[in-house]
Amino acid sequence: MENNYDVIIVGGGAAGLYGAINMPADCRVLLICKQELMLCNSALAQGGIAGVYDSPEDSVELHEHDTMIAGGFKNNPESLHILTTHAAHEIETLLSYGVDFDRTPDGGFHRTLEGGHSRHRIFHHKDTTGAEIVEKLIQKVQTLSNVTVLEYAMMTGMQKTNTGFSVQVMQKQGFMVCNCHFMLLATGGIGRVYGFTTNSKIATGDGIAFAYENGAEIRNLHLVQFHPTAFNNNQARECLLISEAVRGEGAYLLNCRKERFMQRYDDRLELAPRDVVSRSIILESRATGSDQFYLDIFHKDPEFVKNRFPMIYEKVLEQGYDITKEPIPIFPCQHYLMGGIQVNLHSETTVPRLYAAGECAHTGVHGNNRLASNSLLEALVFARQAALDIAEKMPSVQSGYDEAVFPAAADAKPLPVGLRTEIRQIMQSSFFVIPDQEKLLAGFERIQEIRSQLVSQNYQLDANYVEAKSLATIAYIILKEVI
Numbered sequence: 001m002e003n004n005y006d007v008i009i010v011g012g013g014a015a016g017l018y019g020a021i022n023m024p025a026d027c028r029v030l031l032i033c034k035q036e037l038m039l040c041n042s043a044l045a046q047g048g049i050a051g052v053y054d055s056p057e058d059s060v061e062l063h064e065h066d067t068m069i070a071g072g073f074k075n076n077p078e079s080l081h082i083l084t085t086h087a088a089h090e091i092e093t094l095l096s097y098g099v100d101f102d103r104t105p106d107g108g109f110h111r112t113l114e115g116g117h118s119r120h121r122i123f124h125h126k127d128t129t130g131a132e133i134v135e136k137l138i139q140k141v142q143t144l145s146n147v148t149v150l151e152y153a154m155m156t157g158m159q160k161t162n163t164g165f166s167v168q169v170m171q172k173q174g175f176m177v178c179n180c181h182f183m184l185l186a187t188g189g190i191g192r193v194y195g196f197t198t199n200s201k202i203a204t205g206d207g208i209a210f211a212y213e214n215g216a217e218i219r220n221l222h223l224v225q226f227h228p229t230a231f232n233n234n235q236a237r238e239c240l241l242i243s244e245a246v247r248g249e250g251a252y253l254l255n256c257r258k259e260r261f262m263q264r265y266d267d268r269l270e271l272a273p274r275d276v277v278s279r280s281i282i283l284e285s286r287a288t289g290s291d292q293f294y295l296d297i298f299h300k301d302p303e304f305v306k307n308r309f310p311m312i313y314e315k316v317l318e319q320g321y322d323i324t325k326e327p328i329p330i331f332p333c334q335h336y337l338m339g340g341i342q343v344n345l346h347s348e349t350t351v352p353r354l355y356a357a358g359e360c361a362h363t364g365v366h367g368n369n370r371l372a373s374n375s376l377l378e379a380l381v382f383a384r385q386a387a388l389d390i391a392e393k394m395p396s397v398q399s400g401y402d403e404a405v406f407p408a409a410a411d412a413k414p415l416p417v418g419l420r421t422e423i424r425q426i427m428q429s430s431f432f433v434i435p436d437q438e439k440l441l442a443g444f445e446r447i448q449e450i451r452s453q454l455v456s457q458n459y460q461l462d463a464n465y466v467e468a469k470s471l472a473t474i475a476y477i478i479l480k481e482v483i
């Protein structure tokens with residue numbers, strides 16, 4: 001297999017795939033992902049993708065304003081403007097790839113509403129928008145002769161060289177080193193640093209950790225979003241998300257007495273932004289002394305609910321609840337990361353020629369809290385920004401590829417069991433919706449110990465070790481920012 005490429009993209013979710021699609025046709029691209037392509041957060045997205053496209057009653061200014069309100073006006077206005085003004089282009093492109101957004105009976109788009117949006121502007125494919133988009137992006141990538149895709153290929157090492165970067169890639173058959181002039185990190189979120197998350201198992205923050213080790217600036221990693229309505233099945237570490245769109249279609253939040261309570265916390269009731277709703281649930285749980293909360297949409301027409309949310313209906317039914325007949329148990333859990341690898345408006349990090357896009361990047365569009373359905377859009381818009389910038393810089397890059405050495409240590413031992421669990425427990429107990437000040441310092445000290453143990457000891461280089469080191473690094477940066 002060829003080892004040298006113009007660009008290596010690490011990650012095959014919305015950002016990685018769309019980045020590959022938008023690279024120039026003469027740019028040789030290697031795209032790697034550590035599991036199969038469909039196993040990523042992008043494919044889990046339910047609610048949809050926000051954007052102003054062909055909508056006379058909406059405007060880019062309103063989309064920006066809603067995003068600013070949700071973000072506490074801490075958003076970067078320049079990157080936000082790029083996000084909202086490019087939305088129409090990306091939605092049109094998705095349509096051209098055959099993405100099947102739901103339609104109204106008269107043939108128009110069925111745009112749904114989610115918390116914090118002042119207009120119906122969420123394009124969706126039933127409640128499985130992410131899977132629909134990823135499938136169509138994969139089909140498009142498969143038509144591109146300049147893009148090589150490797151599934152089950154994990155980045156286990158990354159080093160800057162004089163000519164770009166060397167990436168150590170672990171596959172079933174062993175390790176290899178690939179070199180490139182440009183790199184795009186599109187490795188997604190960090191959900192697995194928490195005990196309970198909606199994120200898929202790939203979300204261990206690897207790209208952020210490698211960028212940090214290579215000297216890239218990481219910003220606002222403590223801006224973690226907790227989704228208010230994850231299905232509350234106490235055993236599952238990966239929680240089923242009950243999309244915000246369910247509240248958008250009229251669902252109520254109920255406390256342990258099965259009473260609505262949001263009127264005590266925010267005028268926008270169930271459709272307040274996520275951070276507000278999550279905090280309200282935690283405060284209400286303190287007031288009532290109970291962690292039992294419910295989402296109730298059974299006052300709506302059962303046929304409408306089944307057709308609008310077929311996946312949620314089926315999955316919840318498998319767990320013994322019928323959403324058309326009864327309220328279902330919910331509770332907040334980790335969902336999204338607003339912070340990440342700091343990038344400029346072209347998605348370049350503070351390390352020249354190292355780019356980042358999607359959930360691992362910090363573009364600043366979300367401010368303190370992401371507005372629902374803005375992240376698929378961000379992944380597409382800023383992956384394309386990276387591709388456009390790389391296309392511009394490619395001709396001026398000197399030819400040739402240096403290759404870094406990734407030393408293999410002899411007599412390495414397996415990773416001790418329990419370190420990953422301990423990291424998750426520390427994060428869940430000290431830095432959940434309302435941080436526990438008393439636990440933060442002790443948690444940080446223990447995370448520091450775990451991290452230096454992982455770095456200094458001679459452990460076998462495998463997925464378990466790389467992910468544990470990433471989780472420790474992510475927890476370390478988050479807690480360091482807040483203590």
Ligand SMILES: Cc1cc2nc3c(=O)[nH]c(=O)nc-3n(C[C@H](O)[C@H](O)[C@H](O)COP(=O)(O)OP(=O)(O)OC[C@H]3O[C@@H](n4cnc5c(N)ncnc54)[C@H](O)[C@@H]3O)c2cc1C
Nearest residue numbers: 011012013015034041042045047048155188358359375376
């Ligand atoms: C349940 C759920 C529902 C959501 N709903 C919505 C929604 O309705 N609308 C919306 O806008 N957003 C939604 N989001 C958020 C959104 O889906 C994500 O933020 C976005 O899709 C992230 O895309 P990404 O390409 O950055 O990462 P991902 O799609 O997660 O892709 C990450 C890729 O990186 C690869 N990778 C990671 N580490 C390595 C490594 N070391 N080596 C090789 N490959 C690696 C993975 O294999 C994967 O291919 C939702 C998220 C979840 C979890």
